[in-house]
Structures are given as structure tokens and as C-alpha cells.
Amino acid sequence: MKKPAEIAILTTDKKSLFKDTIGEIERQGYGVDILEWEKITISIKEDSLQIISNFQARTSNFDQYKLMLNHVPIDICSQFYFAFDKLLNIKILNNWEGVLHSANKLKSSIKIQGHGIRQPKTVLLNNSNFEIGIAEAEAIMHYPMVMKEINSDNGEKVWLVEDCRSAWVIWNEAGTKDIFILQEYIKGENLRVVLLGNRIIYSVKNLLSLSDFRANSKFNIGTKPYPLTGTEQRQIVKISKCLGIHFAGLDFIKTRNGLYFIEANVKPGISVDNDKLKPLGINIFKEIGTYLIEELKKVKQN
Numbered sequence: 001m002k003k004p005a006e007i008a009i010l011t012t013d014k015k016s017l018f019k020d021t022i023g024e025i026e027r028q029g030y031g032v033d034i035l036e037w038e039k040i041t042i043s044i045k046e047d048s049l050q051i052i053s054n055f056q057a058r059t060s061n062f063d064q065y066k067l068m069l070n071h072v073p074i075d076i077c078s079q080f081y082f083a084f085d086k087l088l089n090i091k092i093l094n095n096w097e098g099v100l101h102s103a104n105k106l107k108s109s110i111k112i113q114g115h116g117i118r119q120p121k122t123v124l125l126n127n128s129n130f131e132i133g134i135a136e137a138e139a140i141m142h143y144p145m146v147m148k149e150i151n152s153d154n155g156e157k158v159w160l161v162e163d164c165r166s167a168w169v170i171w172n173e174a175g176t177k178d179i180f181i182l183q184e185y186i187k188g189e190n191l192r193v194v195l196l197g198n199r200i201i202y203s204v205k206n207l208l209s210l211s212d213f214r215a216n217s218k219f220n221i222g223t224k225p226y227p228l229t230g231t232e233q234r235q236i237v238k239i240s241k242c243l244g245i246h247f248a249g250l251d252f253i254k255t256r257n258g259l260y261f262i263e264a265n266v267k268p269g270i271s272v273d274n275d276k277l278k279p280l281g282i283n284i285f286k287e288i289g290t291y292l293i294e295e296l297k298k299v300k301q302n
Contacts, residue, residue, distance in 0.1 A: 003031030007292050008065040010035045013271050017285065024289030030296065033065070066299045067292055068092040069247065091299050094266045098244030102264040103151050106181055112242045117235060118260045120146070120184035120253075130171055134164055137182040146183040149174075153265070160185065188255035191226055194268050194284070196247050196291045198237050202273070202282050203228050205254075223276060232259055239264070247288075 085096040125133035149157035204223040249268025
């Protein structure tokens with residue numbers, strides 16, 4: 001008989017990807033639900049959370065799901081995060097504030113200031129101050145600069161601008177709907193680190209294409225393991241604590257001066273990375289299962 005679920009994983013990926021997670025959780029005697037985002041409807045009522053999954057309605061008390069693993073982009077589920085974290089008081093790995101801080105590139109940059117973490121110089125370029133923003137950027141940075149939509153994701157809406165005119169073309173085409181930042185373009189090794197709790201699951205160096213400066217998995221030509229120093233590991237854990245996130249992919253550029261923090265992604269693309277890392281003896285989905293059990297035990301103790 002299947003055990004009642006105390007852990008729910010809401011994912012935009014296929015349910016089948018989490019077989020190793022399910023196996024690890026069930027091996028330790030707990031129940032788990034995998035909810036595919038496209039197949040469910042969620043509604044909040046006075047005394048219950050209703051999840052309609054695969055056209056079958058299930059109503060559960062507030063405390064049915066002790067733990068949620070967030071693996072859904074902020075733009076389609078910000079209300080969902082808020083509902084679980086604030087209204088239902090169900091423990092989520094990445095809480096409401098952490099998700100917001102990570103989704104907004106400027107907010108995450110501001111959040112870790114004053115903690116001894118190197119970052120590229122950054123200037124806000126919103127829909128009403130192009131000239132002011134450009135002037136401020138040119139006063140502290142040189143071209144080329146990196147131009148990003150403030151909530152950009154997976155390398156989309158990110159450009160390398162060579163001069164003021166190319167930045168203006170992008171800004172002008174966007175009209176008033178987008179807010180951008182300009183960042184210092186830093187050359188170095190592009191690193192991706194995936195963190196679960198205070199433990200680093202893996203760290204890799206992204207191998208860039210000659211035709212694209214972006215390091216995201218859809219643009220790079222491969223990865224290779226990158227061993228972090230003790231100092232680097234401590235810096236990365238400090239960043240996750242500043243942002244309030246527990247499951248994320250953090251991007252860095254490594255230079256002779258050390259690590260520069262670029263951004264955090266609460267949707268780190270683990271399905272792509274898992275295949276690359278299995279030959280190295282790393283199974284991300286099994287690691288997730290182990291960590292969720294550890295967190296569930298903490299919840300029960302409290």
C-alpha cells in the first residue's frame with residue numbers, strides 16, 4: 001500500500017525524470033507526490049488546498065505536504081509560491097522572498113552587497129531613464145557591456161552591446177514593457193554551481209562557443225568538472241544564505257582576482273546536467289531525495 005505523501009515535488013519536467021528521487025524517498029519509508037505543472041490546477045479554499053491532478057480532484061489539509069521542492073519558473077507561479085509560503089505555511093525549499101530575489105537580477109545584486117562577494121558593476125536602465133542610465137554606466141564601465149532584461153532566464157534577453165547605439169536599439173524595440181540592467185563584461189572561466197541546502201552537489205566549467213558569449217547549457221559546447229577551493233565553497237554558501245535559497249544553480253566568472261557572482265537560478269536545469277554528471281558518479285535526483293528526507297525530519301522535529 002502506497003504511503004500518504006508528505007513530500008510534494010512540483011515540476012515543469014516529466015514525472016519520469018524523478019524516478020531516482022522517488023526511489024530514494026520510498027526506500028527510507030516516506031511517501032512522495034510528483035506533480036507535473038501542466039497537468040494540475042491548484043486552488044486555495046478556506047480550510048484546504050485543492051489539487052486537481054489528471055482530472056481527479058484531491059483535497060488535503062494544510063499539513064499534508066510538509067515539504068515542497070520548487071522547480072517552476074517565477075513568471076508562471078509567483079502566486080503559487082506566495083500561497084504555499086505565506087497562506088498555507090507549508091515549508092518550501094526556496095521561500096517566497098528567495099525566489100523573488102533570485103528572479104530579479106538587480107535585487108539579487110543588491111541583496112549580497114556588503115558581504116565581501118565580488119560582482120560585476122551594475123546599472124539600472126529602466127523605461128524612463130535611458131540617457132541617465134547610459135551616462136552612469138559609461139562613467140564606471142567600458143564597452144562591451146552585458147545588457148539583460150531584469151528577469152531574464154536561461155540566457156534569453158541577454159546581449160553583449162558594443163556601444164551606446166546598440167544598447168538603444170534593444171531598449172527602443174522593447175518599448176515600455178521591459179526593464180534592463182547594464183553590467184560590466186568580465187572575461188574569465190564561466191562556472192555553474194548547483195547547491196542543495198548548504199551542500200554543493202556539483203561545480204562545472206562551461207565551455208563557451210566561439211560564436212556566443214553566453215554560458216547557459218543551450219549555448220555552450222559542453223562542461224567539465226571544476227574543483228572549488230574551500231574559500232570559494234564558503235563564498236557560495238554565503239550567497240545562498242543572503243538570498244534565502246536552498247536549491248539553485250549559481251553562475252560565476254572566475255578571474256585571477258577570484259570569483260565574480262553573476263546570478264542565481266531557482267530553476268537550474270537539473271535534467272540536462274544529470275545526464276552529463278552520471279559518468280562522474282553524481283546522481284542529482286538521488287541527492288534531491290536524500291536531502292528532502294533530511295529536511296522532512298527537521299520539520300517533524302519542530
